[in-house]
Amino acid sequence: MAKKSSKKIKQTALVAEKNEEAMIEGILEGSPDGIGVVVVRLDCGCRKMAAIAKDGEPASKVIMYRDQAESICPKCKEDNGDFMRVTESFIHWTKPEPTEAEKESISAKVLGTMPATH
Template identity: 70%
Template sequence: MKTKKQARQAKGSATLVAQKSEEAMIAGILEGSPDGIGVAVIRLDCGCRKMAAVDKNGDPASKVIIYRDQAESICDQCKADNGAFVRVKEEFIHWVEPAPEEATRQMIMAKVLGTRPTH
């Protein structure tokens, strides 16, 4: 049986995809964002999620939405810090098909989600 740390490390190496509970929100964001070619999905350690559509240049194509599944509102911590970066658990971009070419995806991901040190 895997420990929580091993499970997290395994998840980190796999490609992240939208969960069923996120798909409806992604569809709604894209419906209201005609320039959107993807949706940035940021999962926070509290269970809340931040999402926003991005355009072909990596610029925002919608407002940032913070929500929590099965809840009327976001948690108190997100209300206080607006989903601070230090609490990010997982992040990825859900691309509209056909997805842009790899170089474009990498440029947009770096612009939207930032880059990570390699050492």
């Protein structure tokens, strides 16, 4: 039998999913300085999010959650969502969005220290 690779490759630009959007809105409501929210997806299905300010500094504390669960998984409780397990990360910008140049420099600052892919 031929081996079929079932590796999922995301080719579309990363956008927030419906359930993530609700979370993002909540974070932004509590972070008036936030111009966007960093969304980090972990291999276990948990999410890490934090609002970021115009200068690329965090504008809120890091929030971790898991969809349809009361708490994050045991793995995350242990390693706090280690960077090694990050599958995807991107920034969800608020409207009006910053200029491309601003986005770029903020992304580099915020995501530069995190692996965007694994």
